[in-house]
Amino acid sequence: MAAAESSASRRGLARLRSTGPAGIASAAVIAVATFAALFGPLLAPYDPDLPNLSLSWAGPAGGHLLGYDFEGRDVLSRLAAGAQSSLLGPLVVVILSVTAGTLLAVTAAWRRGVSDTAISSGLNIVFAFPGILLAVLAAAIFGAGLPAAAIALSIAYLPYVARVLRGAALKERGQPYIAALEVQGAPATAICLRHVVPNIGPLIVAQATILFGYAMVDLAAISYLGLGVQPPTANWGVMISENQDGLLLGHPLPAVAAGICIVTVVIAVNVLGERLFEQAQAPRR
Amino acid sequence: MTRGRFVARRLVLLAASLLVASFVIFAALYLAPGTPLAALSGGQPLPPGSVQVLEQRYHLNESFLAQYWYWLVNALHGNLGISITLRENVSTLIASRIWTTAGLVLYATLIIVVLGIGLGIVSGLRSGPLDTSVLVVTAVSAAIPAFVAAIALIMVFAVKLGWFPALGNGTSFLSNVRHFTLPAIALAVASLAIVARVTRAAVRAEGDREHVQTAVSRGIPARYVIQRHILRNAAIPITTITGITTASLIAVAAVVEVAFSLNGLGAYLVQAAESKDIAVVQGISLLLVTAFVVVNLLTDLICAALDPRLALRDSPR
Numbered sequence: 001m002a003a004a005e006s007s008a009s010r011r012g013l014a015r016l017r018s019t020g021p022a023g024i025a026s027a028a029v030i031a032v033a034t035f036a037a038l039f040g041p042l043l044a045p046y047d048p049d050l051p052n053l054s055l056s057w058a059g060p061a062g063g064h065l066l067g068y069d070f071e072g073r074d075v076l077s078r079l080a081a082g083a084q085s086s087l088l089g090p091l092v093v094v095i096l097s098v099t100a101g102t103l104l105a106v107t108a109a110w111r112r113g114v115s116d117t118a119i120s121s122g123l124n125i126v127f128a129f130p131g132i133l134l135a136v137l138a139a140a141i142f143g144a145g146l147p148a149a150a151i152a153l154s155i156a157y158l159p160y161v162a163r164v165l166r167g168a169a170l171k172e173r174g175q176p177y178i179a180a181l182e183v184q185g186a187p188a189t190a191i192c193l194r195h196v197v198p199n200i201g202p203l204i205v206a207q208a209t210i211l212f213g214y215a216m217v218d219l220a221a222i223s224y225l226g227l228g229v230q231p232p233t234a235n236w237g238v239m240i241s242e243n244q245d246g247l248l249l250g251h252p253l254p255a256v257a258a259g260i261c262i263v264t265v266v267i268a269v270n271v272l273g274e275r276l277f278e279q280a281q282a283p284r285r
Numbered sequence: 286m287t288r289g290r291f292v293a294r295r296l297v298l299l300a301a302s303l304l305v306a307s308f309v310i311f312a313a314l315y316l317a318p319g320t321p322l323a324a325l326s327g328g329q330p331l332p333p334g335s336v337q338v339l340e341q342r343y344h345l346n347e348s349f350l351a352q353y354w355y356w357l358v359n360a361l362h363g364n365l366g367i368s369i370t371l372r373e374n375v376s377t378l379i380a381s382r383i384w385t386t387a388g389l390v391l392y393a394t395l396i397i398v399v400l401g402i403g404l405g406i407v408s409g410l411r412s413g414p415l416d417t418s419v420l421v422v423t424a425v426s427a428a429i430p431a432f433v434a435a436i437a438l439i440m441v442f443a444v445k446l447g448w449f450p451a452l453g454n455g456t457s458f459l460s461n462v463r464h465f466t467l468p469a470i471a472l473a474v475a476s477l478a479i480v481a482r483v484t485r486a487a488v489r490a491e492g493d494r495e496h497v498q499t500a501v502s503r504g505i506p507a508r509y510v511i512q513r514h515i516l517r518n519a520a521i522p523i524t525t526i527t528g529i530t531t532a533s534l535i536a537v538a539a540v541v542e543v544a545f546s547l548n549g550l551g552a553y554l555v556q557a558a559e560s561k562d563i564a565v566v567q568g569i570s571l572l573l574v575t576a577f578v579v580v581n582l583l584t585d586l587i588c589a590a591l592d593p594r595l596a597l598r599d600s601p602r
Contacts, residue, residue, distance in 0.1 A: 124298075124302055125302055125305045125306060125309070128302050128303070128306045128574050128577060128578050129306065129309075129574060129577075130532075130533060130535065130536035130537075130573070130577055131536070132536040132537060132539060132540070133536045133554075133570060133573055133574070133577075136539070136554055136555060136558045136566075136570075137310070137313060137314070137558070137566065137570055139558045139559075140314065140317065140557070140558035140561060140563070140566045141313055141314060141316070141317040141318075142317075144558075144559065213428065217428075217430040217475075220430055220432075221430055221431070221432055221537070221540045224432045224540065224543075224544075225539065225540060225543055225555050226555070226559065227555065227558060227559070237432075240432060240433065240436060241432075244436060244544070247436055247439050247440050247444060247451075248439075248444060248451060250444070252436070252440045252444075255436050256436065256437070256440065259433035259436055259437065262430060262433060263425075263428050263429050263430075263433055266428035266430075267424065267425055267428040270424070270427060270428050271424065
């Protein structure tokens with residue numbers, strides 16, 4: 001936490017304070033998760049991929065706080081190592097779909113007319129494909145794996161991102177200062193990049209945060225189905241599916257621990273996203 | 286725009302987006318690596334005679350657009366081709382699984398409508414400890430993915446308490462209800478929370494409006510104020526969010542079916558994607574996309590019926 005606080009800008013810190021205790025707790029969870037995603041494999045006390053069948057399903061004992069999984073691997077180490085693929089995937093999805101969504105939304109709002117109609121109808125077609133279905137289709141075409149699933153989800157989320165941002169960009173487009181800049185002969189790209197995008201920035205950040213939660217749930221689900229991250233790579237979704245037999249055998253800990261990791265991070269992201277959304281929607285000036 | 290024209294326009298849009306979606310589904314899987322012939326033969330070399338027969342039967346020599354056309358026309362007649370792994374009609378395979386998925390989604394929708402909207406209305410109408418706990422519980426449960434809910438439910442209600450079976454379909458209607466209860470709850474958990482939160486916010490917003498406070502101050506009984514003024518106006522956002530979340534269940538059902546080893550369309554789709562059984566993937570995708578789009582259309586139509594101004598405002602661009 002200390003490191004995160006000193007590096008955060010004063011304005012960011014003030015904004016974080018204004019989100020209340022739940023907001024601060026969420027930020028703390030996200031900081032820990034980010035740390036685990038960056039350094040998880042180094043933090044893991046034992047080799048997360050080393051099986052030892054004689055220890056399969058063994059409970060917590062001496063230094064192995066969460067016991068062993070179905071193949072006798074240390075659960076805590078796999079959770080730490082699994083943070084990477086569990087959090088990096090959603091991050092890629094968010095970056096791709098928010099970047100493309102902003103681009104489409106601002107273009108549609110700026111040019112209106114035919115471009116707007118074309119973009120909106122294109123997005124309406126994408127809207128017919130639920131995220132998980134598109135990811136399953138991608139797996140059928142390109143084979144199972146994280147990249148195909150991440151790209152499929154980025155496309156599936158586009159309509160949701162673009163719809164909200166287009167509305168905000170349209171509102172911004174109608175502001176008098178934009179007309180003033182146009183009269184002064186400022187190029188359209190410059191106005192969009194320097195004024196429109198920064199002014200809808202808070203909304204973009206809020207959207208990205210909320211989207212991260214959705215992407216994390218959907219990607220974990222796809223990995224759980226066996227179409228995303230492939231075992232033996234450690235991943236929270238994969239850990240639930242490979243240890244699910246433990247539920248019926250009386251060793252629920254490995255699957256449940258991975259489930260708790262997912263839910264905790266998603267709650268934190270949702271709470272933060274909701275607060276950011278409220279702030280972005282609050283009247284400005 | 287009159288109501289009739291509004292419905293007609295929506296139906297045309299629906300047909301258009303389904304046509305494009307069907308093209309996307311066909312084209313994407315057509316471009317997938319591997320020839321259909323290899324898929325049909327299971328990768329084994331075939332004598333030239335049977336190659337010719339197969340090419341003729343499946344129109345493999347014709348252009349891409351012609352093949353799409355054959356596929357679409359056949360699909361509209363209920364013929365979705367043959368599964369290469371099970372050697373059976375895709376339509377037959379779908380028919381034997383569709384009720385599992387439909388039953389699961391309907392059961393979950395029922396839970397969402399009763400509990401989600403119910404909790405939202407109750408906590409929206411009065412603040413207090415109940416409202417606070419609804420807020421906290423829904424914040425948590427909105428973040429629970431269906432498969433995490435599934436393992437938690439199996440652990441508690443199937444293994445520890447033994448109230449419900451952990452896996453598989455039932456044999457009769459009543460045993461199916463028992464078998465589907467945990468899966469339906471797992472499917473409903475996150476959406477239920479979202480519906481409850483949106484309902485609560487909508488009821489709150491309507492309750493704060495001036496005409497409602499006027500009605501209260503005129504001494505109109507609370508029951509009438511709630512029914513005629515608050516719920517009547519809050520019905521639009523509530524219907525919209527219920528429709529959107531219900532539509533999303535159609536795809537998420539796959540995850541729940543796998544978690545509970547249910548023999549449904551989603552689980553079969555995942556299996557077919559793994560084994561590259563293209564005809565099955567195409568058929569089920571087309572069906573799920575259709576269901577998804579139709580539920581969204583119905584939501585729009587119900588909203589327009591609740592508030593005719595929505596249909597009037599909806600002008601063609």
